[in-house]
Amino acid sequence: MFTAEQFRTKAAESAESSKNTDVPSEIRKFERSMESFSQLARNEDWLADNFDKMIRSQDVLSQDEAVGKQLDDNAVAEIEKHILQCLGAAVIMQWNTIPTKLQRELFDTAGSLGDVLQTVTLRGQIARFLHNHKDEENPADRISKLNMTKGKPDGA
Numbered sequence: 001m002f003t004a005e006q007f008r009t010k011a012a013e014s015a016e017s018s019k020n021t022d023v024p025s026e027i028r029k030f031e032r033s034m035e036s037f038s039q040l041a042r043n044e045d046w047l048a049d050n051f052d053k054m055i056r057s058q059d060v061l062s063q064d065e066a067v068g069k070q071l072d073d074n075a076v077a078e079i080e081k082h083i084l085q086c087l088g089a090a091v092i093m094q095w096n097t098i099p100t101k102l103q104r105e106l107f108d109t110a111g112s113l114g115d116v117l118q119t120v121t122l123r124g125q126i127a128r129f130l131h132n133h134k135d136e137e138n139p140a141d142r143i144s145k146l147n148m149t150k151g152k153p154d155g156a
Helices: 004-019 024-049 073-093 100-111 116-132 140-149
Strands: none
Touching: 004 024, 024 116, 100 116
């Protein structure tokens, strides 16, 4: 994981690189990179400033309330994965009603998650997904149906 300071260093390197070229496409590339690293640094700062306000899985999901037993890390991870899938599907179901500014912010945030070196690839995948589902009434219906049938035997 990178720290906010490391992201700022990368942003400064991109800014310096943009000064050393006269090629417009390279300048734009370095400027986008600089903005991306700056946004990632701001995200890290926000996380550090709000760490005490976050709900952590160890606090909430470490015990199965139904049987009162401790859950292992894999079970907690599966519960969190399911929660994130549900939240993501809910956002997609409401995507067309979300104000454009918030759509952009959600896209930028989602596109900056994960491996920094894969940011461009992830942003492209997200953009294609949103484009392919932009005219659907409820684009998450298909996703929900797939998730509901996942793991069930045929005909069940």
